[in-house]
Amino acid sequence: MLQMNGIKKRFGSIEVLHGVDLEVRAGEVHALLGENGAGKSTLMKVLCGIIKESEGTIRINDELHSFANYDAAIAAGVGIVFQEFSLIPYLTAIENMFLAREMTTRLGLLDRKAMRNRAREILARLDVDLPLNVPVANLSVAEQQFVEIAKALSLEARILVLDEPTATLTPSEVEHLFKVIRELRRDGVAIVFISHHMEEIFEICDRITVLRDGHYIATHDVAEVDVDRLVELMVGRRIEQSFPPKPDIDMSGVPVLDVSELQLSKTSPVSSFQLHQGEILGFAGLVGSGRTETALAMIGAHPSVTCKVKHNGKEVRFSEPADALAHGIGLLPESRKEQGLVTSFSILRNVSINNYGKYRKNGVFIDLKKEVLCTKEVMAQVRVKANGPSDPLDTLSGGNQQKVVVARWLNHTMNVLIFDEPTRGIDVGAKAEIYQLMRELTEQGCSIIMISSELPEILGMSDRVCVFRDGGIVDTVEGENINSEKIMTLATTGRQDNVA
Structure with a gap:
């Protein structure tokens, strides 16, 4: 035909x-x-x-x-x-x-x-x-x-x-x-x-x-x-292993984030979780289980009944995402076009958009050479396929647009990143690159919350997994308990007993 x-x-x-x-x-x-x-x-x-x-x-x-x-x-x-x-x-x-x-x-x-x-x-x-x-x-x-x-x-x-x-x-x-x-x-x-x-x-x-x-x-x-x-x-090559090896995480110290008494609505369960330095904490559950809403409520981007947050042992209150950003917490949203990017802008402007203070010159002007240089560096780090920083964002493929969102946060000094569906719409080769990049970030001291609907991604990347159901965390699993049977049973029934 x-x-x-x-x-x-x-x-x-x-x-x-x-x-x-x-x-x-x-x-x-x-x-x-x-x-x-x-x-x-x-x-x-x-x-x-x-x-x-x-x-x-x-x-x-x-x-x-x-x-x-x-x-x-x-x-x-x-x-x-x-x-x-x-x-x-x-x-x-x-x-x-x-x-x-x-x-x-x-x-x-x-x-x-x-x-x-x-x-x-x-x-x-x-x-x-x-x-x-x-x-x-x-x-x-x-x-x-x-x-x-x-x-x-x-x-x-x-x-x-x-x-x-x-x-x-x-x-x-x-x-x-x-x-x-x-x-x-x-x-x-x-x-x-x-x-x-x-x-x-x-x-x-x-x-x-x-x-x-x-x-x-x-x-x-x-x-x-x-x-x-x-x-x-x-x-053009074999990808022998999509997921990089998991390191040993020291969880004896003060958590980077300690979230408690987080309740999305009066009828929702009360959730608590901790995020440690260098850790990838998975948020798993069915669509509508409250994973994204919980992460957004923590940074002041979604309403909640109650929410207590400690950052590096000190109590903080994030009334809006800008407060979280000031503490080095960034979000890569699920919907990159609606929430993560300005598609009519260039790559350069998208990478710089919430970080122009980095390029301030004499307290007034923008150092354009420094802006271009920094953008090129983070583009190279995440392997954005483009002619250069001045390319319009809407000329890039979906996967490369996602990489630009990652590049923006790499342009900051961040200690916590929330990846919401980090590989949605991304091919297998680019997925492996994103996974490797995430591990490189944790090796450099960053901590990551990864929200994902892909169970293999949760199993392969998470050091611990918070399983959600009906708007709250049912259980947090780690080690050998991070397996598909246990996570799906928790996500679909909420049962914690008789699940190996």
Whole structure:
């Protein structure tokens, strides 16, 4: 159904796609893999007419196309569900699905009944039941995801691109999504599936195409390869061990953080935890269990009924995040675009944005040379793939944007960092780099709270794990007790007994 041959894309003198090929059959789920910056998103933007290829051809059902814009791609049957939702939050599901394509009556008035019926038809096809008359901002992340898919199907898309569709879904929601994907496959829709979760690739996909540094590397049937082979194709080398070895942590001294009597609401459990120097403390639990809210309440970014904090043995009160920052505590938020970055700014401005005092010259001016030098140093430390500090942030891949958030805090003198979903949307090669970086930070005396929904990440990186349920900590486990069975039992039932 889809043939992309010899696709090249240049931005000025920089070529980012070097003759990439991609073929997708009708009724196939085709994985597109590669590290962040490999060219996946750029290739899909070419397919969807968002950017224009410099060279190469696109054929759909053997008909040659060259899309001038997204509308032209839609007319040819191409739809895309972006990793970052493109919904307008204050509009309803129906209004989002038919935005700029509203159905009208003979008199030119909005035909709300026809749009509602069509929306119901599409959602019934997806086996999804969700409120149609409330702003999509009131819907769950999974429901918003299905609105995005329904919007693409309302365009009669025969080629559907799903970019990291499971990044924010619970396991049960992922299973529902996969059920929908299988139905679409049976209907003959060609699906391009982009994901960094290898287990998903082997569960739902038929074939895999791998890109690396803007080059086409290989296409294989899923049955022909294993995880190690795919990783080697993606990064050009074998990653023998994703997680660095855990050091011995001295927990006899005064904790860096001692949090007690933290209660998010009057009905929530009361939580307490300690963080020691050089430690990575994992926060595990199901989505909505209170992990992020607890960390935010500690730094004054989320309301709580009570919260007592000692920093290096001294009582402190953080009424706002700026107070925590003044004590050397920084947050890498889960939603990097909404909370962690200013995407219209350059890398330089994003790294410097809350640390301009570092560059003050004569008490008034900014030392621009020092600012650029420091930014280059932290960019190199976290391996940001870019031409330089002046590059606009929105030209970077999702993984490289995440690295810029890390670079900002490395530009500070920090003693505690809160990593909320540190590797969300990041490929396996970049994950290994982030994990190594986290251990390097702890070796330098930094302490880390790591909030993660990925159980392998919790098991592989945490020195101790606080398990959350119903808005509070159920138990804190360490040593041999950091295993999947115990953590999942605590997270799902709250039971501490008979769990080995």
